[in-house]
Amino acid sequence: MKAGKGLDISVIIGLVVGFGGIVVGYILEGGSVAALFSMSAVIIILGGTSGALITSFSIKEFVSIPRILGDAMAPANSPSAELAGQIVDLSDKARKEGLLSLDDMVDDIEDPLFRKGIRMVVDGVDPDEIEKLLETDIAIYEFVKKEEAEVFNAMGGYFPTMGIIGTVTGLVLVLGNLGGADMGRLGHSIAAAFIATLYGIGFANLFALPVAVKLKGKIKKEKLRMEMILTGVFAIHKGESPMLVKEKMLSYLEEEEQKLLEKGGGEE
Amino acid sequence: MKAGKGLDISVIIGLVVGFGGIVVGYILEGGSVAALFSMSAVIIILGGTSGALITSFSIKEFVSIPRILGDAMAPANSPSAELAGQIVDLSDKARKEGLLSLDDMVDDIEDPLFRKGIRMVVDGVDPDEIEKLLETDIAIYEFVKKEEAEVFNAMGGYFPTMGIIGTVTGLVLVLGNLGGADMGRLGHSIAAAFIATLYGIGFANLFALPVAVKLKGKIKKEKLRMEMILTGVFAIHKGESPMLVKEKMLSYLEEEEQKLLEKGGGEE
Amino acid sequence: MKAGKGLDISVIIGLVVGFGGIVVGYILEGGSVAALFSMSAVIIILGGTSGALITSFSIKEFVSIPRILGDAMAPANSPSAELAGQIVDLSDKARKEGLLSLDDMVDDIEDPLFRKGIRMVVDGVDPDEIEKLLETDIAIYEFVKKEEAEVFNAMGGYFPTMGIIGTVTGLVLVLGNLGGADMGRLGHSIAAAFIATLYGIGFANLFALPVAVKLKGKIKKEKLRMEMILTGVFAIHKGESPMLVKEKMLSYLEEEEQKLLEKGGGEE
Amino acid sequence: MKAGKGLDISVIIGLVVGFGGIVVGYILEGGSVAALFSMSAVIIILGGTSGALITSFSIKEFVSIPRILGDAMAPANSPSAELAGQIVDLSDKARKEGLLSLDDMVDDIEDPLFRKGIRMVVDGVDPDEIEKLLETDIAIYEFVKKEEAEVFNAMGGYFPTMGIIGTVTGLVLVLGNLGGADMGRLGHSIAAAFIATLYGIGFANLFALPVAVKLKGKIKKEKLRMEMILTGVFAIHKGESPMLVKEKMLSYLEEEEQKLLEKGGGEE
């Protein structure tokens, strides 16, 4: 069961370590955390960035940001020994008992792309058509996911510029009241203006851009898994020897997963 | 009817939210909106950016900016269940009654690329030639639309630099009159100089760049739709089974549209 | 006649609007134009940028900058209804009277690539060789033109950095004489230092980069025209029906030109 | 033996020269090294960058940074005369005594990719399958290594922004206490704030980015070696003449290694 795999908590740990480090360093310098909060900076930066994102994408994509963030925290679907073992097992069965023998196993396949591929193999669909269909699936998957990562990437671009806008409006305000102001009050106002820059750079580099990098990394791993499935489906269709299929699967796995496959599946 | 689909108002909402957020934050800090207006900054930034755009592209492309902006607000032509259903229906009819039976249906096809493709299929044009022709159409479409997005992208690059030019000319003015000026007046002048930076960054990041992102996103979706049509036209030409055609169409659709297709068209 | 097509004056209009807008805005703020002129800034920026360009490319390419600029002001050679009509006419003649009948028409073809292609078709050169030859011509054309655009692109990169160098040398001078200077004189000197930044950013964003964008846009359009010619030459060689050839040509044309072709050429 | 090749100490020398040069220049100006140390800046920069990296990648990848750094210090696996000679020798033996004669030599092959390829050649695996398998191995190798280089690249991006955050928090602190501060104390505080910028730019440009460049350079060289092996395996499989194989191997080698191969292996 997928949910049983839990959560990739590195996003949360990263946010805690990042923001924590900055706050600890700031307190060590003798600063008070309360002085870092500015309601107007929050409004300018969140308002400006939200507006820029809604214009760039759409309201529908904007409100799906929390869902995309949730995806970033889900464990990556990388090529696994488990899936590789399943592919080797199916290739063994197909070779011994024929492709039709896979019919009653199709519905037990958890991965939707693998299930779809094997279903078509069993149904006798032309392998060229299977290839085109699965490749379209992979391309569309990549298209949709890259769009989602792009939302966070764009966010990481808009945050700092909104921070600069917040700081400049703050400075315009301070400079407009320069005559007759005492130094202490002036300093406080300029400090407040800089908070917006802090928010803009911080949100971009501790949150938006790292999440975008995370999402892009996951796309690459999931695409690798999909290519492993494609390779597996065609090997099964061609009735290749389980030895060769296993060798092919090993190519896609990281060292740890390779050991798992060597020990476990596909040999019985 | 296309016009019936209404407007993609996300561009307008985005602009309101973005500029609104910044103004609200600024007022909260105690600023007056009137102080943010500067005629000379407007002239420098709009004049400079217009000049740079006219040089970069042409007067013809420059005056088409409002039309391109209108395109950005039109709903995207993404792969739809409706079009997919139509493709499946045609494939069904072509298989049962032959390709020529499509002749009297051609003129009812709304999408020009799909109509052109089916027209050539019915006319018995060589499939390789159909492929080349439709692919040229897609390539030219992409070429023209990318040029249009490029106008807004370039605008997003010129705006901030014109803002810096406006601020530097303002500072040159202030610094030239430094001797004998009182602090209050000096502050006001420097503040006024910074307005140009504000305009440059704001127009770029709340308007020009988001619209460029929007246009690029629409190109990708419309290209996907065109590839769906290409796939459909060839499947119809080859007389593939409606089941397989439907499977192919499903690959191009998002989840919601997939459900629409499953319920609706192409099966009767 | 090509010269008869006149000049693409958008580059000149763009420069006037751009520099004009900035000067008008500056005067509106109360500045005097004379204060914006600085001989030393001109020398630093033009000298530095010229040096960087000569090192980057060569003296030969550096002295050809005015010629490249002239090219940027020449009207683009985009796919035209006129050329498309000529291609359709030739395909019609070739089909009716044979390829050799084109022999006495070759020298009347204005476009050198089209003339070369048809010349080889008439001479009976192997179509694969024609394809390779014309494609090499297109690739070399693109190579040379991209190099030329690259000169202006590099110029747009060097201008602002030379501006910063001019400003920093100015500031070094001011700061070295800080002791005992009165505020008025100090302000004037700092203002003068900033003029270099103004020149650097202005020349780059109003002149060099827009011209580079212009040149790149022209390359894309001229390449499209060349691809149209390639398609036409092969269609003529294969003796395709003028209807199909016309359909192919229409794909390359913008809407207006499409209407021109529909009305005019290739049908008589 | 690989370990016998020692260490690529250029990373260490580079770090010593880089940081050393800056410290020497600073001391020459009259600065004291102690004034460059700031605990709070260290915490902000290391904390912030660590957080951003953990979010971007994962805890597992974050803790493998020292191991990746170790890899950057290992000598590159570039195409070598030694390996080329071995390939030429095997091609000679295969041609004279048949492919099966390589069987007892396979286990002596040190390079895992070469061993795998020859093993499959001896086992009579279909050459197309061998090609696909080895190419997958190369692609996965490149994928994993590029991810590792990407960690240092991202680090080089986060370091300077954390430096700016550190400096801005420092300035916020200084500005908040502006009233009633004496100039001497003020100067010290601002100086301290700038240390964070120094750390951010320094760590990025002397450590993170150079290591990323190093890792990318090694990937390219190791990929070249892998392509040399691929070429060799297929030449051996096809039974090409050792002369031709040697010629092919020479193409992959740098001048020095070419001389080594000319003198040494593959001719006996």
Place this chain on the structure above:
Amino acid sequence: MKAGKGLDISVIIGLVVGFGGIVVGYILEGGSVAALFSMSAVIIILGGTSGALITSFSIKEFVSIPRILGDAMAPANSPSAELAGQIVDLSDKARKEGLLSLDDMVDDIEDPLFRKGIRMVVDGVDPDEIEKLLETDIAIYEFVKKEEAEVFNAMGGYFPTMGIIGTVTGLVLVLGNLGGADMGRLGHSIAAAFIATLYGIGFANLFALPVAVKLKGKIKKEKLRMEMILTGVFAIHKGESPMLVKEKMLSYLEEEEQKLLEKGGGEE
């Protein structure tokens, strides 16, 4: 003889014009050249950049920087009428007297790639193998040369950041001694700090980046020459007519060289 072609002095002229222009402009402003020299800035910038380059590449590549610079000053090996004429001549001879007749001419061929290709043609090597071999040679050549250009590109990236480091360390020093300093001395110190920025930007934009652009331009031209050779070798092998070979060669030549070829070689 290659050495007889002299030197491409544009790099030297470019450096003189660039640095000269800046110094002249600076003197015109009333500055003294001596004030622009700072030993500590030189140490920080050269030390820091050297360290970053050694870490990025290797000591071996670092010490080869003068040799790469020498290459940048050597005239480019672009496609020449001379080489084209030689190719046309050989094709003529091969067609008339057979491929073997080229045997005694091979050693007179100056260009190593052309000599290698013709040698293999004469030796009767399979054309597919010749193609693979020559293409590997071109790819490796490009790989090595791009690495060399990359060294200067990286240098152009590190210089300005080391300049900022030099300026910030200078400012840290100034700010640490703020209390009790007179304005004159303060100004001098800040001015000195900015010298490092000047060096960083100047070295990068007048030297490192232009040389990198130069090297990349030469790679493109030399690759074109190599492709011309490849085309020529295959035309000779296939025994194409000298007319067609000449036409092919003309495609690769610039206008001037085209005229040279038309007048001279390949026709006798």
